[in-house]
Amino acid sequence: MDKKIIVLFLILGIMLSGCKIAEKQIEEPIKTEEQETQEPVAESEQVGTETTEEQVEEGLNETIEPEEETEEINATEPEEGILKIEIDHLTLSQKDVTIEKGTTIRWENKESNKHKLTIYGLVQSPILYQGDSFEYTFEDEGKYTYICAIFKKQIRGTVTVE
Incomplete structure (x- = not known):
């Protein structure tokens, strides 16, 4: 029984830390290089x-x-x-x-x-x-x-x- 509780807490801890990492990644903007496009002249x-x-x-x-x-x-x-x-x-x-x-x-x-x-x-x-x-x-x-x-x-x- 004690092993099951420890495993359950480990899984829960891993899941929560994964959510925290994903949340941090969402908050940080992804830097992309802007590309200048040229429009044809009518x-x-x-x-x-x-x-x-x-x-x-x-x-x-x-x-x-x-x-x-x-x-x-x-x-x-x-x-x-x-x-x-x-x-x-x-x-x-x-x-x-x-x-x-x-x-x-x-x-x-x-x-x-x-x-x-x-x-x-x-x-x-x-x-x-x-x-x-x-x-x-x-x-x-x-x-x-x-x-x-x-x-x-x-x-x-x-x-x-x-």
């Missing part, structure tokens, strides 16, 4: 200069430096010829805009998420941390699609240059 988004899907995908992986050096300007009033678009809460203050040739757009990151803008066929910004901004002057007419390379589905818009 034909309707390809206006202006002719760009193939392959060129767009290659453009997302390469760093393109802007032709002109841009300065960060902390102005409260918008400057003439500069359109300000704010990124906040994974949204754009203006998603689709129409501008004249020679207009500069300044994207300003107002949130803690980092962003990296890609204007298809033109330029890619450096990583924009909270408070950073990126400017680009549009010199050629056309319709340009831009996205955030980090938050592709949430941050996307178009610039129409007339």
Whole structure:
């Protein structure tokens, strides 16, 4: 009888320790490496200069430096010829805009998420941390699609240059 009780307590102890280990494993998040997926560009988004899907995908992986050096300007009033678009809460203050040739757009990151803008066929910004901004002057007419390379589905818009 004593052997049966000891065996029963051993089995019960093993089962309880197994539950505790399983509970600990559930509480600890499993770290996985995030893989960045690239979305193909729909034909309707390809206006202006002719760009193939392959060129767009290659453009997302390469760093393109802007032709002109841009300065960060902390102005409260918008400057003439500069359109300000704010990124906040994974949204754009203006998603689709129409501008004249020679207009500069300044994207300003107002949130803690980092962003990296890609204007298809033109330029890619450096990583924009909270408070950073990126400017680009549009010199050629056309319709340009831009996205955030980090938050592709949430941050996307178009610039129409007339």
